[in-house]
Structures are given as structure tokens and as C-alpha cells.
Amino acid sequence: MLNPQWLRSFVVLADVGSFTRTADQLGLTQAAVSQHVKHLEEQLGTLVIRQPRRMELTPAGHALLAYCDEMEQADMRLRLRMSEGDKTRGEFSLITPGSCGLLLYPLLLDLQEQHPDLVVRHRFAPDSEILDAVLGKRYEIGLVTAKPDDPHLTSSHFAEEPLELIVPAGQSVSSWADLERLGYIDHPDGRAMATRLLSRCFPGEPGIRNIPVRGFVNQVGLILEPVARGMGFTVLPQYARQAFARHSEIKVMTLERDVVDSLWMISRAEWPLSARARYAMEYLRQQLGDR
Secondary structure (H helix, E strand, C coil): CCCHHHHHHHHHHHHHCCHHHHHHHHCCCHHHHHHHHHHHHHHHCCCEEECCCCEEECHHHHHHHHHHHHHHHHHHHHHHHHCCCCCCCEEEEEEECHHHHHHHHHHHHHHHHHCCCEEEEEEECCHHHHHHHHHCCCCCEEEECCCCCCCCEEEEEEEEEEEEEEEECCCCCCCHHHHHHHCEEECCCHHHHHHHHHHHHCCCCCCHHHCCEEEECCCHHHCHHHHHCCCCEEEEEHHHHHCCCCHHHEEECCCCCCCEEEEEEEEECCCCCCHHHHHHHHHHHHHHHCC
């Protein structure tokens, strides 16, 4: 029987394409990863073609990767069957965008307090990383802002998330000149979000690139901090604003037109959701419906 640790090193290597990154991800030395692959190749033949800037799998390598995938799916199906009726014990894993994650993670902690044997594993990530994590079987469920068309994924509508124009308390926006006067607090998705919302509400104006940028922050939980301090306005999904503690220091502008994103729940198409996942996601839906 092939050593599970050797197989794990090979699977991660095939995924990330680098011995160094594989070692970092697994908490091993690069020499250890190389040794694991060498042991496998002694039994199965050449698995990896090593080149200066990239790595390729041989036909034997692809066959081994398919074998590992089949073994992992079989293991997951066994675990799901063994725990099918137990919705409040074991691990539940969810990966989401930062905006909705700010709101959902505290709700999951509330659920975990009710059921101490339930282990919640949650990660913030952009859509592309969420897709990779669910496809790579590192997370059971993901939430994304665009419905995927990958046949290996199943998706269902989870929630609506409006975009909001948020200004400092005491400020107001009735014209494009007001936005130029306030200035913009940017963030990684900021220009795209602002363009989608402001182009609908202020048609014919020059666009967000012509508004002075007063600051940039890449941590979604901190984006509203400079807004609360009066340094500018921003555009964020509603869930990110709801998670901000100091509501009295910011104001959401009422606009003539709305822009609403859909959040899609995704999982691997070939796996039935665990009882824990179904229970946790239904709990989250109910909590969001009460807001």
C-alpha cells in the first residue's frame, strides 16, 4: 500500500506546481517533499518532469493523481455516510467573500456555542480562490458572487447582497460634485463596485477614476474606519456595512437605483452535503432572513 503522506505530498505538488510551495503548504522541508516523490517514483516510474520554471506530470503522474482523487472521494463518501444523521458534531467548512463573511462568521460562532461538538472552519477569500478551494475539496461549501458553470460544481441561490454608497455621518450626497468633494476610500474590489453602482445612479458622469482617492485598505473589516472618521465615502456590499460596529458614525445614502448581487452556494457536484452543512447553511439562511 502506498504511503498516505507520500500521496499527500504528490497531490499538493500537482496542485501548486512547485516543490517549494508544496513544502510551505504542508509544513515540510523541500527535501522531504522531494524524498516522498522519489519513493513513489521508485514504485511507479517517473511521475514528474522537472523543468527550470515549471513542472509537468507524466502519464503515470496523471494516473496516480486520478487514483488519489478516487480514494479521497471514497473516503469523503464514507465519512458522510457515517455522520449523515449527526448534524451537530464534527467539522463544517465554509469559504466566503470577506463582505458576507464578516456577517456570517459571528453567526456560525453563535451556532457553535449552541453545539460545542460542532467545529467551524471558515476562510475569507475572493471568488477565484473559493472556486479552487471547493474544487480541490479543501472546503465543503463556498459562497461566490457569480454562478459558476463548472460541471464539477453544483450551485444554488443563497442570498441577495445590495451594494451601498456609504458616507460619513453628517455628510450627504445629492450630486457628483458631492462625491468629488468627499473623495473615495478604495479597496481591492472598490473601483468595480463603485463603477457598477455610481454609473447607474449618476449616468453621464466621468466615473470613479476621476474622483480623488483619499485612502486604500485591503482588509474588508477596516474599510469603513476612514469613512467613520470623515475621510471619504466608499461603496461596499450591505453585509460588510452591517458587520461594522459604529453605525452612528456612518450613513447609507438612499439612491434612486439599486445594484443587487446574488450570492451562490457551491459544493462538489458528486458529493451529497453532510448533515452538518445542510443544518448550518439553513441556520444562516434563517438568520439572514430575520435581518
